[in-house]
Amino acid sequence: MNKKPELLVTAASLEEAAALLDAGADALLIGDDRFGMRLAGHFSLEDTATVVAMAHARGCKIYVGLGGLMPNRLLAELPAYVKAIAELGVDGIEFGDPAVLMTVKKEAPGLNLHWNAEMTSTNYATANYWGSKGASRVVLARELNMDEMTEMVPLLEVEAQVQVHGMTNIYHSKRKLVESYMSHQGRPSDGGSLGKDRGLFLIESERQNEKFPIYEDENGTHIMSSNDICILEDLHVLMGAGVDSLKIEGLLKPIAYNVAVVKAYRHAIDLYVANPAAYAFREDWMNPVKHLQDPERELSFGFFYKEQVF
Amino acid sequence: METMAKPQHKGKRYRLDKPELLAPAGNLEKLKFAVHYGADAVYIGGQKYGLRSGADNFSFEEMREGVEFAKKYGAKVFVAANIYAHNEDIAGIEEYLRNLYEVGISAIIVADPAIVDTARRLVPGLEVHLSTQQSTLNWQAVSFWKEEGLPRVVLGRETSLEEIAEIKNHVDIEIETFIHGAMCSSYSGRCVLSNHFTDRDSNRGGCCQSCRWKYDLFQDDRPEGTWVSEEEAGNQVSPELLQPGVTQLPLHQSEDNPFSMGSKDLCMLESIPDLIEAGIDSFKIEGRMKSIHYVATVVNAYRKAIDAYMADPEHYVLNPEWLEELNKAANRPLNTGFFYDTPDHEDHIYEPEEKAAPYDFAGLVIEYDAETGTAMIQQRNHFKPGQEVEFFGPDNTFFKQTVGELWDTDGNSLDAARHPLQAVRMKVDQPVAYFDMMRKKKIIK
Numbered sequence: 238m239n240k241k242p243e244l245l246v247t248a249a250s251l252e253e254a255a256a257l258l259d260a261g262a263d264a265l266l267i268g269d270d271r272f273g274m275r276l277a278g279h280f281s282l283e284d285t286a287t288v289v290a291m292a293h294a295r296g297c298k299i300y301v302g303l304g305g306l307m308p309n310r311l312l313a314e315l316p317a318y319v320k321a322i323a324e325l326g327v328d329g330i331e332f333g334d335p336a337v338l339m340t341v342k343k344e345a346p347g348l349n350l351h352w353n354a355e356m357t358s359t360n361y362a363t364a365n366y367w368g369s370k371g372a373s374r375v376v377l378a379r380e381l382n383m384d385e386m387t388e389m390v391p392l393l394e395v396e397a398q399v400q401v402h403g404m405t406n407i408y409h410s411k412r413k414l415v416e417s418y419m420s421h422q423g424r425p426s427d428g429g430s431l432g433k434d435r436g437l438f439l440i441e442s443e444r445q446n447e448k449f450p451i452y453e454d455e456n457g458t459h460i461m462s463s464n465d466i467c468i469l470e471d472l473h474v475l476m477g478a479g480v481d482s483l484k485i486e487g488l489l490k491p492i493a494y495n496v497a498v499v500k501a502y503r504h505a506i507d508l509y510v511a512n513p514a515a516y517a518f519r520e521d522w523m524n525p526v527k528h529l530q531d532p533e534r535e536l537s538f539g540f541f542y543k544e545q546v547f
Numbered sequence: 548m549e550t551m552a553k554p555q556h557k558g559k560r561y562r563l564d565k566p567e568l569l570a571p572a573g574n575l576e577k578l579k580f581a582v583h584y585g586a587d588a589v590y591i592g593g594q595k596y597g598l599r600s601g602a603d604n605f606s607f608e609e610m611r612e613g614v615e616f617a618k619k620y621g622a623k624v625f626v627a628a629n630i631y632a633h634n635e636d637i638a639g640i641e642e643y644l645r646n647l648y649e650v651g652i653s654a655i656i657v658a659d660p661a662i663v664d665t666a667r668r669l670v671p672g673l674e675v676h677l678s679t680q681q682s683t684l685n686w687q688a689v690s691f692w693k694e695e696g697l698p699r700v701v702l703g704r705e706t707s708l709e710e711i712a713e714i715k716n717h718v719d720i721e722i723e724t725f726i727h728g729a730m731c732s733s734y735s736g737r738c739v740l741s742n743h744f745t746d747r748d749s750n751r752g753g754c755c756q757s758c759r760w761k762y763d764l765f766q767d768d769r770p771e772g773t774w775v776s777e778e779e780a781g782n783q784v785s786p787e788l789l790q791p792g793v794t795q796l797p798l799h800q801s802e803d804n805p806f807s808m809g810s811k812d813l814c815m816l817e818s819i820p821d822l823i824e825a826g827i828d829s830f831k832i833e834g835r836m837k838s839i840h841y842v843a844t845v846v847n848a849y850r851k852a853i854d855a856y857m858a859d860p861e862h863y864v865l866n867p868e869w870l871e872e873l874n875k876a877a878n879r880p881l882n883t884g885f886f887y888d889t890p891d892h893e894d895h896i897y898e899p900e901e902k903a904a905p906y907d908f909a910g911l912v913i914e915y916d917a918e919t920g921t922a923m924i925q926q927r928n929h930f931k932p933g934q935e936v937e938f939f940g941p942d943n944t945f946f947k948q949t950v951g952e953l954w955d956t957d958g959n960s961l962d963a964a965r966h967p968l969q970a971v972r973m974k975v976d977q978p979v980a981y982f983d984m985m986r987k988k989k990i991i992k
Binding site for chain 1: 664680682734740760895897
C-alpha cells in the first residue's frame with residue numbers, strides 16, 4: 238500500500254468548505270485575517286468551530302494559517318487566539334514568524350506546526366532546523382524546481398507540502414501601493430475597495446498578455462502571479478517522491494473552479510495510490526478545469542521545470 | 548499617524564551609548580575609504596552566499612587585507628552571507644564559515660536559519676547577525692533569535708521607531724537598522740518579481756529591480772461568471788466581452804505617470820537624536836554597489852552628526868552642510884521610510900528616474916607638502932585648470948577652490964589630468980591630508 242498524500246485546499250467560506258470537502262479534499266486551510274497571510278477568506282472563531290466539526294465528521298483536517306509577519310501590537314492578541322483554535326480542535330497551524338512558534342509551544346504544545354515562509358523555504362537543512370524547533374511539516378517554496386523538491390524529500394525530517402495548483406504571491410509590501418498611486422494621480426480611492434474583490438491587476442509594458450492581480454489588505458499590498466500552477470500531468474512524480482501534502486491554492490477563484498480542481502486531483506491521487514504501476518495521466522481529466530479556467534490566465538508548470546540564474 | 552518613541556524617563560533623557568556606524572564596502576578600496584572616513588564597521592560580500600552577485604566581492608586574501616586595514620582604526624569587518632540557500636548550497640557552508648573566521652571576520656550577516664545554525668555549532672567565535680532578509684518585526688521573534696545565540700538582529704525596514712524602542716525594552720540584544728540608502732519596497736526576501744519576469748532568483752542575488760519598472764493599473768471589468776474555455780470564447784460568448792477596453796478598465800489616464808513600486812531612498816540624517824534615543828545599536832548604510840565617492844560622503848556626514856550629538860546632546864543641532872553633502876552623492880529623492888509613519892504617495896517614485904549623483908570623484912590626495920602648499924593628487928576623473936573643485940575629508944578638510952596649474956611627477960606642466968590614476972601636483976588653498984577627496988560638479992549636458 239502506498240502512502241496516500243493529503244489533498245489540501247484553501248477555503249474562503251463555510252459554503253466553499255462544504256463544497257470542497259464534498260469534492261474530495263482531505264484538509265482545508267482557513268484562518269483569521271488578523272494573523273493569516275493572503276487567506277482565501279476570513280473565518281471567525283464561530284465559523285472555525287463549525288468547519289472543524291464539518292471536517293472531522295468526514296475524517297478530514299483543518300489547518301489554520303498564522304503566516305503573518307507580526308508587528309509588536311499583534312503579540313498581545315496571539316496567545317488567546319492560539320488557545321481558542323486549539324480548544325476547537327484544529328489539526329495544525331502554518332507559521333513563518335518565530336513569534337508564532339514560541340506562542341504555540343507555550344499555549345498549545347500539542348498543535349502541529351507547519352513551517353511556511355513562502356518564497357524563502359528553499360532547502361532541506363532549514364526545514365530540518367525548524368523541525369528541530371518543533372515543526373512537523375515544511376511548505377516548500379513555489380520557486381523551487383521539481384528536481385530540488387524531489388531530492389529534498391528523503392533528506393527531510395519533517396513532512397513536505399507542495400503547492401500543485403493555483404496562483405502564487407510574487408511580491409508583498411507593507412506599503413499601500415495602490416492607494417499611494419491613486420493619491421499620486423490625484424484620484425484617491427475615496428473609500429472604495431482596493432481588496433481582493435476589486436479585480437485590480439498590473440500589466441508591464443513588455444508583457445501585455447500577462448495580468449498580475451494586485452490587492453491591498455491590512456498586511457499591505459500583494460501582487461500575484463499572472464498564471465496558475467497546474468502540475469496534475471506530473472502529479473505522480475511528486476507522489477512517487479513521497480510528498481506528504483499536495484496543496485491547491487484557491488485564492489481569488491470562484492468556488493465552482495476550486496471544486497473542479499479538487500475533483501481532478503482527487504481522481505489522480507486515488508488512481509495512483511490504488512495502483513501506481515498502472516497509473517497514467519489522461520489529458521481529459523483536465524477538461525472540467527480548463528472549462529472554468531480564466532482564459533486570460535495560463536495554466537503552467539510554474540517553476541517546476543525552469544532553470545533560474547542569479 | 549504613529550507617534551515617535553518617547554523616552555522612558557520624566558524630563559529629557561539622553562542616551563550615551565554610542566551607536567556603531569556600519570558602512571557598505573563593495574571592494575577592498577571602498578572598505579579603506581569607508582573605514583578612513585569614519586565607519587566603525589563595514590560589511591562586505593564574499594565569493595559565495597551573498598546577495599550582490601553583481602558586486603566585486605572579496606576573496607579570502609582581500610578579506611584578510613581588509614581586516615588588517617580596519618584593525619588599525621579599531622574597525623570591524625562583517626560578511627553578508629544572506630542568501631536563502633538551496634539544497635546545493637548546503638555542502639560548502641562549513642568550509643566557507645571556517646575560512647571567514649580564520650581571516651579575522653568579526654561577524655556574518657545571515658538570513659537562512661540553516662546557515663545560522665551551522666555557524667553557531669561550528670565557529671562559535673564568529674558572531675552571527677540576523678539579516679534584514681528575515682523581516683523580523685517584533686520583540687518575540689527577536690527574543691527567539693537571542694535564545695538561539697545571536698547577539699544582534701537587523702530589523703525589517705518596516706519597523707517604526709516606536710516599535711524599535713519597544714523591542715529594545717523587551718529584549719537585551721543589539722539592534723541594527725538601515726538608516727540610509729536604497730530600499731526594497733517589499734518586505735525583504737518577499738519578492739520574486741525577478742524570478743517571474745527574467746528567471747533570475749532574487750533571493751540568491753539575481754534581483755533585476757523589477758520594482759522600479761513601470762506598470763499600468765487596470766480593473767477587471769468582466770461580469771462574474773463569464774470565464775469560458777478557449778473554444779467557447781471563439782463561438783458561444785459574445786467576443787466583445789474579451790476585447791481589451793471592454794473587459795478591463797484602465798485606472799490611469801494618458802497624462803498620468805505609470806504605476807510603480809519603486810521607493811525613494813532612506814535618509815535619517817535629520818533624525819540622529821531620535822535613532823540614538825530609541826536605543827538602536829548599529830546604524831547601517833546601504834550600498835555595496837555604490838561608488839567610493841558615495842560611501843565616503845555618506846559615512847562622513849553621519850560620522851560628523853553622530854559625533855556632534857554624542858559630544859553634547861543637549862546643544863546638538865543639525866548642521867545643514869551635512870545634508871548638503873549627502874545630496875552631492877544622492878541619486879534618488881530621500882525620505883524616512885517606516886521610522887515615523889507608513890510611506891505614502893510622497894514616498895514613491897512615479898516619475899522617470901534619470902538622476903545621476905551631481906558630483907564626480909575627481910582625485911584622491913596622496914600627499915601634502917605644507918612648505919609649498921601643494922598636494923599630490925591621484926587622478927580619478929578628468930580635471931583641468933580653471934575648474935571649480937571641492938576638497939573634503941574625514942577630519943576638517945572642507946573647501947572649494949579653482950584648479951590652478953598642474954604638474955606631473957617630473958615637474959612638467961599639464962593642460963589637464965587625463966590619465967586614470969596619474970599622479971598630479973597642484974596648489975591647494977588650504978591644508979589637505981592623505982585620503983582627502985577632491986570632487987567636481989558634473990556638467991549637465
